Amino acid sequence: xxxxxxxxxxxxxxxxxxxxxxxxxxxxxxxxxxxxxxxxxxxxxxxxxxxxxxxxxxxxxxxxxxxxxxxxxxxxxxxxxxxxxxxxxxxxxxxxxxxxxxxxxxxxxxxxxxxxxxxxxxxxxxxxxxxxxxxxxxxxxxxxxxxxxxxxxxxxxxxxxxxxxxxxxxxxxxxxxxxxxxxxxxxxxxxxxxx
Numbered sequence: 197x198x199x200x201x202x203x204x205x206x207x208x209x210x211x212x213x214x215x216x217x218x219x220x221x222x223x224x225x226x227x228x229x230x231x232x233x234x235x236x237x238x239x240x241x242x243x244x245x246x247x248x249x250x251x252x253x254x255x256x257x258x259x260x261x262x263x264x265x266x267x268x269x270x271x272x273x274x275x276x277x278x279x280x281x282x283x284x285x286x287x288x289x290x291x292x293x294x295x296x297x298x299x300x301x302x303x304x305x306x307x308x309x310x311x312x313x314x315x316x317x318x319x320x321x322x323x324x325x326x327x328x329x330x331x332x333x334x335x336x337x338x339x340x341x342x343x344x345x346x347x348x349x350x351x352x353x354x355x356x357x358x359x360x361x362x363x364x365x366x367x368x369x370x371x372x373x374x375x376x377x378x379x380x381x382x383x384x385x386x387x388x389x390x391x
Contacts, residue, residue: 207256210366214359216345216352222333225351228358229328235361236318239266242368243310246377251310255371260300262371265364267305268296270313270320276357277324283340283350284331291342328354 217224243251243262251263260268271294279291299305336350345352372378 204256207370208259208367209363210370211359211363214356214363216348216355218352220336220351220355225333225336225354228354229325231358232321232325232328232361235269235358235365236314236321238365239269239317239361239368240311240314242365242372243314246372250375250377253371253375255367259367262368263310264300264305265368266310267308267313268300269361269364270316271299272296272360273317273320273324273357276353276360277320279340280324280350280353281327283338283353284335288339288341288347291340293343 243266246262252261254261255265275292275294279289282289282291336354338350339347340350340353341347345356348356
């Protein structure tokens with residue numbers, strides 16, 4: 197039984213669970229922020245040649261479909277952007293949560309092409325980068341409170357933002373590999389490297 201649960205954990209978290217770096221230099225910050233544009237580029241390239249049936253395939257038994265994952269990424273990034281701005285303008289705000297499982301069951305997750313969400317992410321990431329590159333390093337020490345991680349700095353928020361994108365991209369790549377589609381689909385060498 198333990199072997200199966202470990203296997204399931206490896207499928208659910210192909211790059212491992214999020215572990216923030218608490219000693220985060222300005223160079224580390226620049227490195228992480230510089231990875232944000234690669235998220236949508238990699239996402240578009242690994243999904244470009246998937247047909248509708250493939251996009252409707254769950255990445256694991258009982259898991260979300262590839263389409264749901266892509267739409268979730270857009271929703272999550274919008275929420276993360278708003279939480280980040282709240283932390284810049286409020287004193288340790290409580291980050292609002294949302295029922296991502298229920299959001300993934302709404303009809304827009306089934307009836308909109310994934311390109312809509314990828315475009316939304318690209319535009320949002322450009323806006324986010326403008327904000328990030330204009331901040332003073334001290335501003336990344338501002339904090340917000342979360343249900344999952346407790347009180348965290350904006351440096352940790354940025355690390356989690358990049359980890360979250362790579363986490364779901366790795367799930368999609370894992371699905372492509374497990375289904376044997378990699379011979380039919382060009383998976384670019386574009387990699388988002390967390391940490």
